[in-house]
Amino acid sequence: MKNYFKTVPTRDGYYGDFGGSFLPPHLQAEMDKITEAYFTISKSHEFISELRSIRKHFQGRPTPVYFCKRLSEKAGSRIYLKREDLNHSGAHKLNHCMGEALLAKYLGKKKLIAETGAGQHGVALATAAAYFGLECEIHMGEVDIAKEHPNVVRMRILGAKVVPVSHGLKTLKEAVDSAFEAYLVDPETSIYCIGSVVGPHPFPMMVRDFQRVVGIEAREQFHEMTGELPDNVVACVGGGSNAAGIFSAFLADEEVKLWGVEPAGISYATGDHACTMKYGTPGVIHGFKCNVLQDEEGNPAPVYSVASGLDYPGVGPEHCMLKANGRVNYSDANDKETIDAFYELSRLEGIIPALESAHAVAFATKLAKDAQRESILINLSGRGDKDLDFVVNTYGLPD
Numbered sequence: 001m002k003n004y005f006k007t008v009p010t011r012d013g014y015y016g017d018f019g020g021s022f023l024p025p026h027l028q029a030e031m032d033k034i035t036e037a038y039f040t041i042s043k044s045h046e047f048i049s050e051l052r053s054i055r056k057h058f059q060g061r062p063t064p065v066y067f068c069k070r071l072s073e074k075a076g077s078r079i080y081l082k083r084e085d086l087n088h089s090g091a092h093k094l095n096h097c098m099g100e101a102l103l104a105k106y107l108g109k110k111k112l113i114a115e116t117g118a119g120q121h122g123v124a125l126a127t128a129a130a131y132f133g134l135e136c137e138i139h140m141g142e143v144d145i146a147k148e149h150p151n152v153v154r155m156r157i158l159g160a161k162v163v164p165v166s167h168g169l170k171t172l173k174e175a176v177d178s179a180f181e182a183y184l185v186d187p188e189t190s191i192y193c194i195g196s197v198v199g200p201h202p203f204p205m206m207v208r209d210f211q212r213v214v215g216i217e218a219r220e221q222f223h224e225m226t227g228e229l230p231d232n233v234v235a236c237v238g239g240g241s242n243a244a245g246i247f248s249a250f251l252a253d254e255e256v257k258l259w260g261v262e263p264a265g266i267s268y269a270t271g272d273h274a275c276t277m278k279y280g281t282p283g284v285i286h287g288f289k290c291n292v293l294q295d296e297e298g299n300p301a302p303v304y305s306v307a308s309g310l311d312y313p314g315v316g317p318e319h320c321m322l323k324a325n326g327r328v329n330y331s332d333a334n335d336k337e338t339i340d341a342f343y344e345l346s347r348l349e350g351i352i353p354a355l356e357s358a359h360a361v362a363f364a365t366k367l368a369k370d371a372q373r374e375s376i377l378i379n380l381s382g383r384g385d386k387d388l389d390f391v392v393n394t395y396g397l398p399d
């Protein structure tokens with residue numbers, strides 16, 4: 001683990017056998033420019049101090065670490081939350097969107113382009129674009145536009161252009177293709193902003209680096225509160241950015257157990273899940289190599305989770321490496337456990353979590369049963385406001 005961040009990934013973006021960049025030559029040339037610019041800028045005093053100031057004054061960082069007194073009493077272990085739900089715009093995503101937009105500004109780009117599924121990445125990127133006065137174009141499937149109306153309205157209020165995608169299944173995968181095409185038309189003045197630690201090099205590295213602030217703060221705050229390090233750190237894994245952020249600060253602390261939590265959905269037998277680590281096999285998706293849930297023909301399989309931020313058939317290459325070398329354990333929580341945890345955290349602590357984050361809470365309460373008296377630090381990646389109508393309409397209110 002010595003010099004980890006200097007040696008992982010390798011120069012060409014590999015994390016063990018995973019990662020890299022699988023792109024047509026003209027796009028590769030653009031990626032190489034972004035990589036070079038990022039290496040230069042990330043060492044520049046001006047860039048670092050501007051990002052630091054944004055985090056403090058615009059995002060409201062550092063976000064607190066909070067001890068869950070009532071949940072801990074019930075669960076039998078000491079449970080703490082890193083409150084990314086209190087980060088501006090309600091989730092951890094703004095951490096990397098502000099970084100990507102700042103990089104775009106230094107590169108002299110005029111426009112940020114991205115896709116969005118449920119709209120969370122779109123809202124965070126639109127927020128960053130407004131801050132820097134950049135144009136923002138978000139590609140979104142028509143099915144998702146109908147389903148996620150409040151986020152579409154939010155993006156438009158923030159000044160972003162929402163481009164409806166009407167081919168294929170009209171969801172995330174088609175939105176990625178459409179956004180990529182738009183970027184290809186004009187790679188000189190626009191930049192493609194990826195929403196997690198996925199995609200071709202250098203994106204998994206840049207997004208991880210921008211999320212490291214979560215782990216650095218949490219490790220220090222936890223130590224200050226308790227005089228020790230947590231026994232366990234838990235985070236949900238979609239693409240893996242919030243997990244990469246909090247895990248990064250504990251990788252060298254071998255006594256700290258790290259747990260990534262994937263969505264077990266409704267059932268493995270029917271394919272209604274998105275447990276990429278557990279059931280995926282190595283393959284190339286969206287320009288990089290990782291574990292992929294594939295159908296019999298080797299195409300990305302349709303995946304499912306009650307939390308739309310977690311239903312991705314691939315996963316960040318660094319997580320694939322951290323599973324292969326045994327440093328991180330990957331487990332899961334299903335829809336039912338997640339909904340129970342959503343209500344439990346709301347009613348015991350007065351904190352309504354995002355459904356994505358509720359997966360981590362659900363797993364932590366299971367872990368608490370086996371790990372009595374151990375401490376558990378959860379990355380609470382986002383707040384649940386976006387999920388209220390869906391949860392109540394689908395599952396009803398408990399007594």
Ligand SMILES: *Cc1c(COP(=O)(O)O)cnc(C)c1O
Nearest residue numbers: 196238239240241242309356382
């Ligand atoms: C998007 C999202 C996630 C999943 O993304 P990762 O890259 O795996 O972190 C998790 N939590 C929230 C609140 C999200 O919006």
